[in-house]
Amino acid sequence: MMSAEAAEAVLTPVLHDLQAVCDFAGVRPDFAEVPDVDLLVTGWGCPPITAEVLARLPRLKAIVHTAGSVKGFVTDACWERGIAVSSAAQANALPVAEYTVAMILLSGKRVLERARDYRETKRMSVYGVPASVGNFGATVGILSASMIGRRVIELLEPYDFHVLVHDPFVTEVDGAESVSLTELFERSDVVSVHTPLLPETTGLVSRELLGLLRDDAVLINTARGAVLDQDALVAEAGRIRAVLDVTDPEVLPADHPLWHHDNVLITPHLAGSQGNEWGRLGRHAVDEVRRRVAGMPFATPVPAERRERIA
Known part of the structure; x- marks a missing residue:
């Protein structure tokens, strides 16, 4: 059926x-x-x-x-x-988690931005790269110990990350330090959103939480677009970076400002099985x-x- x-x-x-x-x-x-x-x-x-x-x-x-x-x-x-x-949710969680880990690693190396700059300048620099570039010792925050969130934590285990997790219903998750919601955003270099869309999670990633992220931090959303306050992200997108595999609505209107931010990568809901x-x-x-x-x-x-x- x-x-x-x-x-x-x-x-x-x-x-x-x-x-x-x-x-x-x-x-x-x-x-x-x-x-x-x-x-x-x-x-x-x-x-x-x-x-x-x-x-x-x-x-x-x-x-x-x-x-x-x-x-x-x-x-x-x-x-x-x-x-x-x-349900095949568990089977479908794997490609979403794989996508998430790939984006964490790519964003840590600034791959997309540096590839764009390289294409434009045709010049490279190795020793002039800022110390903020790279994945060694970075802090990754996982919002929700959901099926996908837990799979991401498992896949991050071989890397040199410190992993935080926030879930109001879970106090301990293997491979991650449980923290409050505000602490997750305050401490993380990357926050990855994996919470289901419920009445209480609509707009959960708010202007206030985005404001807690450090400059050049990365927000990854593979959950549901409505979990994120997109208007707030527009205001913060010059200061932080974002990878959005989901938006609200899908597809965003052609004139939506998020399409035009160099700091925002929007992919067509491709993280799940394809x-x-x-x-x-x-x-x-x-x-x-x-x-x-x-x-x-x-x-x-x-x-x-x-x-x-x-x-």
């Missing part, structure tokens, strides 16, 4: 394996003619599974989602019926279906109480 585009990207590489472990009823974009099935494999484009839909699917007992968040289509009616839900990385999500779905057929619990279940916090 997903769009044709999602099915082509995620299911095509694993379709033979999926057909081998279950009686595969095909791909559909909506519930108009869906047969009564035991399990749904869902993806981007899946419409809400409402009580009306469930009334036509009395056998449905499980949902395997090939992406991250399920809150857009797994309704309260599904949870009330006790349907087991699995290209050959779709295969990881498809493989995860097949593995979860196989477990269900074998009478085993899902490897990556979505507990009802955490459904709002899985990005």
Whole structure:
């Protein structure tokens, strides 16, 4: 149950394996003619599974989602019926974490800015580089010990960083020093945002917090655009740098000032799974279906109480 585009990207590489472990009823974009099935494999484009839909699917007992968040289509009616839900959020967390670590390292070396200057001047300097350039001993702040935030912390372990983390629901995270929200912004050379978008996190990265960042610090946002006060970032972008893989809205209007700041890199929401990385999500779905057929619990279940916090 997903769009044709999602099915082509995620299911095509694993379709033979999926057909081998279950009686595969095909791909559909909506519930108009869906047969009564035991399990749904869902993806981007899946419409809400409402009580009306469930009334036509009395056998449905499980949902395997090939992406991250399920809150857009797994309704309260599904949870009330006790349907087991699995998400590929963990599988999708890896490319986001890889992107984040890459941007931390590149921003520490000022790679994009220095490549631009090199192209313009055709001159290089090794010993004239400021001591602020480089990644040795830098402090990286992780906002939220989410699934992705924790994966970033794990991937940073081999490097010479001091890692801070702030999460109001977590006091200890392996590989990072837990600090307050203000201390995270005061002490970090790089702050990477990984908090889910909730009413209480909308606009969380505020003008006040951005003002605490030291000059030339870097803000990376791969979470949701609305977590960041973008107007405040416009005011600070001459003093700090930013890497934004998400914005609010997506896409920003053509005349938005963030497009024109040399200190701001905007990428087209590419941190999550793309290209050959779709295969990881498809493989995860097949593995979860196989477990269900074998009478085993899902490897990556979505507990009802955490459904709002899985990005």
